[in-house]
Amino acid sequence: MKNIAVYGFGRIGRQLVRSAVQNDLFLPSVVCDIASAGDLAALLEVDTNYGRWPGVASDDDASISIDGRRITYINSREGMPDWNALGIDLVVDCTGRGVTREAAERHLANGAERVLISGPSKTAADCDAVLLPGINLDDYDSGAHKIISMASCTTNALAAVVKVLLESTGIRFGVFSTVHAYTNTQSLTDQPMKSRRDSWAGAENITPSSSGAAKALGFIWPDLQITGKAYRVPVRTGSIVELNVIPEHEIATEDLRDAFRRAATAGPLRGILDVFEDEWTSARIVGDPHSSIVDLPLTQSFNGMVSVAAWYDNEAGFSMRLAETAARLASTEI
Structure with missing residues (x-):
């Protein structure tokens, strides 16, 4: 499994991590947002819609841990991280702003191999493919598809x-x-x-x-x-x-x-x-x-x-498909 980063830790970003970890799909290497790690860990631990998730904590401003497993936290208010330096292969953009090609390509320019957008691209030209599990995910082409939209x-x-x-x-x-x-x-x-x-x-x-x-x-x-x-x-x-x-x-x-x-x-x-x-x-x-x-x-x-x-x-259904797709794209078997 290649390294995955979650960029944007709002409603979908947090539920994506819940789905991925609780279903043994992956643990992200990095999460990014503009709020503090402590506040985000608290929101991840106790969710109004889905209840409490024991084992979530933040002991410093640079990490969030889940059951003792550490995830690097980066405040993206300071700018987009250097994904290459962090060893990130796939970025899942959950900010809601990666729906244009210009915004999505910033991740590629910063060293990511590909980016998965948790939303509908504005036009067909703003992504390389719209891929949905059960529908057309088997059409994924690792050489041609660098910006993938999961639609809504x-x-x-x-x-x-x-x-x-x-x-x-x-x-x-x-x-x-x-x-x-x-x-x-x-x-x-x-x-x-x-x-x-x-x-x-x-x-x-x-x-x-x-x-x-x-x-x-x-x-x-x-x-x-x-x-x-x-x-x-x-x-x-x-x-x-x-x-x-x-x-x-x-x-x-x-x-x-x-x-x-x-x-x-x-x-x-x-x-x-x-x-x-x-x-x-x-x-x-x-x-x-x-x-x-x-x-x-x-x-x-x-x-x-x-x-x-x-x-x-x-939230839950879409985030489950997003987690499955991220795991598929980050698989070393593809």
């Missing part, structure tokens, strides 16, 4: 559904809506923000928002005709997306549900896609590591249309 949590949730539909019914065109937990882009209280809708208290409002998932899906399937939008709602984590499509081939409701049952138990989506046979709410999926959990009672075929609803923990 919503893209990963939709991609699993789209893959099953493309293989079972085809898709002429479709529209999705995601009902999404609030995020740090919103305000806690009413105040002017860059986006006017985000100016109202995120924990008290239903907030319409744009979604880049359709564009990111187009990077994977260029001929896919899908658009959509998001609604942020007052839950701390746990989201659901509904995709309504006109299929190329009609399918009965039970056959449609069976297609998702099969995909959840065998093939490339096993462990990534899951299904619910019973009726649940978002509390059921908090902490669930799947990217997409199809709610079968809410999934049906009707009058030539197909409607699929899929749950996803927008």
Whole structure:
């Protein structure tokens, strides 16, 4: 396993480390952020959404330890680290700012072999590939792909559904809506923000928002005709997306549900896609590591249309895929 650094230790960066360590995928060599090591260790140890993680500590300003294993901490306020000097091969950029080629290439210029972006690149030209586990990660080319985007949590949730539909019914065109937990882009209280809708208290409002998932899906399937939008709602984590499509081939409701049952138990989506046979709410999926959990009672075929609803923990599920992808890219076997 090559050396991995996590650049940006916010919601996704910290959950990425939890997922990677608790699933024995890797322990990062370096983490970077602009806050103090002590404050970040405290946030890693006790998480409002996912509970306490005993064994996390920071004994100095230059490290964070997990069960006695030391991770070098670097304050990136002082500038991007020299990755070559630190022996870092792969940087996972979780700052939310690595979505342009210019920003991502700074890691390569500082000595990293490649960079994995925990978000959707602004355009197809801003990364070398959008690679998602279970979808197209096998297309990874170590020689050509230096900047890899993991797209978004919503893209990963939709991609699993789209893959099953493309293989079972085809898709002429479709529209999705995601009902999404609030995020740090919103305000806690009413105040002017860059986006006017985000100016109202995120924990008290239903907030319409744009979604880049359709564009990111187009990077994977260029001929896919899908658009959509998001609604942020007052839950701390746990989201659901509904995709309504006109299929190329009609399918009965039970056959449609069976297609998702099969995909959840065998093939490339096993462990990534899951299904619910019973009726649940978002509390059921908090902490669930799947990217997409199809709610079968809410999934049906009707009058030539197909409607699929899929749950996803927008932090835990996405971070699990991010950890798996980072481990794959850093494998010495590739």
